Amino acid sequence: MLEKTFTPAEIEARWYAHWESTGAFRPSRPEAKPFTILLPPPNVTGTLHIGHALNQTLQDILIRWQRLKGADARWIVGTDHAGIATQMVVERTIAGQGLTRQSMGRAAFLETVWEWKGQSGGAITRQMRRLGASCDWANERFTMDPAFNKAVVEVFVRLHEAGLIYRDKRLVNWDPKLKTAISDLEVETREVQGHFWHIRYPLADGVRLSDGRDYIVVATTRPETILADMLVAVHPDDERYRSVVGQHVILPITGRRVRIVADVHADPELGSGCVKITPGHDFNDFEVGRRAGIAPAEMLNMFDAEANIVQIYEEREEWGVTNYGDDELPDIVEEPTRNPIPTIPQEFIGLHRFEAREAIVAALNALGLLERVEAKIIQTPFGDRSGVVIEPWLTDQWYVDAAKLAVEARAAVEDGRTRFVPATWEKTYFNWMENIQPWCVSRQLWWGHRIPVWYGPWRSDDPDRPTPTSIADNDLQTKPFIARDFASAVTLAQEYYRDYYPGDYIINEAPDEADVSLQNEFLHHTPLRILHLKRDADVLDTWFSSGLWPFVTLGWPDQNEDLKRCYPSSVLVTGFDIIFFWVARMMMFGLQIMDEEPFETVYIHGLVRDAKGQKMSKSKGNTVDPLELIDRFGADALRFTMAASEAQGRDVKFDEKRVEGYRNFATKLWNAARFAESQGIKASPSPEPPAATHAVNRWIIAETAKAAADAEAALTAYRFDQYALQLYQFVWSRYCDWYLELIKPLLAEGGDLAEETRAVAGWALDRILVLLHPAMPFLTEELWHALGERQQDLIVAGWPDLDAGTDEAGAEIGWLIELVSAIRSARTELNVPPAAKLALHSNEVDSALIARLERHRPALERLARIDTIATTPAPAGGVAQLVVEGCTYALPLEGVIDLAAERARLQKAAEQAEKEAAALDGRLSNPGFVERAKPEAVEKAREDHAARSAEAERLRAALARLG
Structure with missing residues (x-):
């Protein structure tokens, strides 16, 4: 038996653990069509914020929908090592112990970072589980895993071999506090x-x-x-x-x-x-x-x-010779002699x-x-993390030739191999691609993918040796060896120095902390000469490794079945703010390395703003904690709010009242299931609709089929708001408010018709649970099992594939709903006491309509408080007139309400609403207000104007009904 009160917390914890333990997030479907989504990897230092809640809810809706449709649905999940953010967190931690990373040394510091990651780095993935994210956790990836690091190195070397990575002296965004270059995004x-x-x-x-x-x-x-x-x-x-x-x-x-x-x-x-x-x-x-x-x-x-x-010098150079004093080295090496003058x-x-x-x-x-x-x-x-003013600083860094990579990445969108939804974001993508600059990929950090480059001294006869022109050029005075590992770098060095350094010597890797002058590493006067190669101290920009996400998460460079089946992925769901920083880079890398675009569709959602349309920020105090909302209202209510608010091309205005409203929606469905349970309505044995003879049952079957078709169309078009709002209307109004009310007399009568009705009601409720599952997984899974024994969990049940067809029952029930709604509206507008029973008159009816009225007399009596149905004109005096499907009906009100007082009330209220609407219209017609006022103020005025105008129209219509 279902509990009287719907309490989400216990249900959510129980079902999520069950799904994950049974492997439900990626059922074995080797023959099914693959459907793959890439999770934008959150920072390992992060916690779930409202933007994550939107982004991950939309992805989970898509993946659960496709899983229900029988696809080999896989949501690739993992976290990003977040170079700067993670290093800052750990440095703050060790500072409390009186330590710095320099005092610890690189190896010890990185060991500490890994320890921190093991203890604290999983916070956001635990929080994602609370949201209900049905990711492929069994194959979770981390951008610093050994296999991922191997792939990053492989891409770096391949890009260098293709002439797409090079070292150059350029300006970068330099953070003087963190002492590293940072990206424009930071x-x-x-x-x-x-x-x-x-x-x-x-x-x-x-x-x-x-x-x-x-x-x-x-x-x-x-x-x-x-x-x-x-x-x-x-x-x-x-x-x-x-x-x-x-x-x-x-x-x-x-x-x-x-x-x-x-x-x-x-x-x-x-x-x-x-x-x-x-x-x-x-x-x-x-x-x-x-x-x-x-x-x-x-x-x-x-x-x-x-x-x-620091000092700046005007330099004068004279070229001369230097004798190294070693018989096995060239006796004369031409080198510049500098004469620096401080300025x-x-x-x-x-x-x-x-x-x-x-x-x-x-x-x-x-x-x-x-x-x-x-x-x-x-x-x-x-700097968004350090909070200090960024300095444009001239340094030697590693760069990717992004302009060359952008050519094919642009073409892939132009010719439709990858499409943006909404398509308007293509313009942003193209604009960035057309104006793309060399991408600085080196960062002066310790935590990250270390650049696979080792340095040794230049040969003086090397024509590629740069000419020293500045004391800031020290980094360029070393020969780089780009290799997959140190052994490969040694091979390259041996080839480079083969004819230059004769005799026996060995090549070692200089320790990170060693103070080795690379111009003088070659130790000449020892029995065993040693040449040190020093590893580049820098790491790669975090966006470099995350740009490889679509194929490295599938095991590349190893060729395997997952890579073949799941690349390219089906859809990427992300925010507009990282179209260039992440989407474009995945496009460039995917096409360069895999020779194919990484995804078919890029769905761009908006920014989550507060209820007034303002950007959320801690300084404004208008941020929202999704975990707190889950605690208060449940994950399903938050998820449904996110879906219902996501209108393509628009930012999300987040209002906590909507979460509360959708919690009420969840309660409404819970109570409907409790009613079904009390009436013997159980799980349907088949996804096919039962045979039905009664009009109301045939009607709900057709309405359910239409709801399924609408949900399919909305999700196919990425219209998450339409999917949610159409289902909300169907479940709340059609099924709960109308169908369950209309069948109560049928259930009370007993017999075959009651059994038919139970079968249809159970079947329709099952279909509702399936349709709602992508947005409200916990509630629907709980009710799915509460209604009866099941052969499988709802998460892997079949998606409805129904033929709505046509049925005259739909027209008849539609007429009944419209008539009852019109009577209820008239009673409310004219202040008719709820307990008062009214007569319904119409003298324009034919025999078919008379039969309809008689068939549905019990519903009219119970739902509209009608005690008499007459096919004669209404008596003289005040009446309320209704028109439904071209037929006029009358409700006599003499003696029921004070007609004169009611006319006066309606007249006064209508005039007040019209006055307020006119004032707002005047405001909105003033160009000064529209142009100078805050956008949220203008929008509020428009909303108020529409509401006052509609209210005035409704009140005038009520007056007209009274004659």
């Missing part, structure tokens, strides 16, 4: 109150402007970077400065000579029209510098990794960038070169 832009400092740059060599000035003025938001300026740019068409293009200025403080160039980057309308160019510390300036012929290796870098000022005054060296800013502004002011200071709101980049 940068958040904030508005900060700052300043424009207008600074005079003296013209060199006696040059003057046409107005007689011997200086130009530049405006900057970062005066500290004046120390590393390399150019001043003016627009080619700016007549004010045409005469000084090609001339020089003398940089304040450093005294270096800097050339003036013409470049379209300079905006004549902004400030003075002159722009200082610091290519080593600004992304736009980097491109200006390259256009002016400055190679990245020549660009000045004035910061160390913590954004403290930054010593008092600035070691200052943090913001301390330097204050000091430099003060120095400029003392020199009389600070013309004015202007307050300005600055769009400033911050």
Whole structure:
């Protein structure tokens, strides 16, 4: 027997454990058509948030639907190692013990990270289980598993062999607190109150402007970077400065000579029209510098990794010879001799960038070169994890040639091999692909996939050896060996040095903590000479490994049955914010490595916002904890809310009241099952509908078939909202409110008709449970078993495949529902007491309608409180008139209500509603309101206007009924 009260917590824990233990999440179906979904791997440090709840609910609906349809449904699951986030968590933990990762050493620190992962890294997957996610947990993956690491290395080496990975000196987003490059996704832009400092740059060599000035003025938001300026740019068409293009200025403080160039980057309308160019510390300036012929290796870098000022040198080079003093080495090696000249005054060296800013502004002011200071709101980049201002920093990093990889990835969407739903997101995808930049894949971390590169000294006769032009070029002065493992790197090194280092020697791997100068590793005066190769200390960007998710999770590079059957996957469900950072990269890698796109469909859902449409954030205090909602309302109610709220192409407005409402829906279905249990209605022995003679039974069979067809169509089209809302309407209104009420007299009569009705009611309830299962799995599985003995769990039962057909019973029951609804509405609108019984009159009926009225007299008496049905005109006096299917009915109200008072009430209420609607219409017609008000305020006004207008219309209709 079902308990009187529906309590989700016990049901959820019991059924999830049962499903997982019985392997129900991936039943063995080797001959079935595969249907595969890739879970966007959550960070191992993460906890379930409301965005996860939306994303994972939609995926689970699809996978449970396909599992019910008999597909070999597989939801690939796993977690991402989350390089920066995980390292930060562990570093904070060891800091409490007085340790740092540097003091521990790399090996010990990584061992600590793995220990943390084993103890705390599974929080989010446990929380996913509470949501009901039916993932293939038996094959869960982690991006740092040994097999995954092997695959990452394999891809890196293959891409390098194909010329798609290379090392280069470029600007990156540098986090001075974490001391690593980060991706654009990890940068958040904030508005900060700052300043424009207008600074005079003296013209060199006696040059003057046409107005007689011997200086130009530049405006900057970062005066500290004046120390590393390399150019001043003016627009080619700016007549004010045409005469000084090609001339020089003398940089304040450093005294270096800097050339003036013409470049379209300079905006004549902004400030003075002159722009200082610091290519080593600004992304736009980097491109200006390259256009002016400055190679990245020549660009000045004035910061160390913590954004403290370091010395900049003007270098003069003379080429000479060096004798190594070893008979077995070449006697003469041509090398540059550097003559560095420091340019930054010593008092600035070691200052943090913001301390330097204050000091430099003060120095400029003392020199009389600070013309004015202007307050300005600055769009400033911050690290989303560290919270510090991000520094564009010139470093040597590993890059992927994303532009080449993007060609085929774009074509796959253009020709329809992969489609976006909604299709409007294709534009975003194409825009990123068309403007794609080299992808920096190296990160200065310890936790992650270590870059498979080892370094040794360059041969001096190697034509690829880079020319040293800056003291920042140390990393480039080592020869990289890209290999799958150290043994392979040794083989490459032996081949490289074969004719250069004769004699016997061995090659060893330098320890991570060893202070080995790679230019002097070769130890010449020992009996056994040793050449050390040092492993690259960096790891790969997390997005690199997660970009391999579609095929590495299936066992690649090993060729196996899973890879053959499940690649490409059927659908990817994800948010729009990672179309480029993840979706595009999976497309590029999949097509490059597997020669096939990784998925057929990409479904993009919106962002979960609060009830007012505002973005959720902790600072606003409007975030929602899905686990708390599950505790209060149950997982099924939360899941149904997510599905019902997911309208294609729109963000989700999340309102807790909706979760409460769908908890009531779950209770409604629970009570319907309890009623069925009390009436002897049991599980149906067959998925086929029972034979039915009575109109109401034939009607519910047709309505159930239509509901199944609607659910199938909605899920096929990824219309999750339609799937949920159509089922809600069918279950609540058609089955519970109408069908169960209409069959109560039939069940009470007993006999064959009662048995037919029990069979039909049980069959329809079974189909409801199956249709609702993808969205509400716990409740439906519990009721499925409560209704009778089953041969299998609902999670693997068959999806309804029904022929709705046509039946005149549908029209007749539809008429009855419309008539009862019209009577109920009239009674409510006109304040008819609930206990009052009314007469129903109509003199426009024919014999068929009279027969209908008689057949359904018990339902009209019970559901509409009608005690008399007459085919004669209504008596004189106040009546309420109804029109149903073209026939007019009348309800005499004389003596039942105060007609005059009711007319006055309706008139007053209608006028008030019309007045409010008119006022709102005036507001919405005012362009000033629509353009300047917050979007949520405008939308609220529109909603209120529609509600007041509808209320006025309803009240006027009620008045008209009274005549």
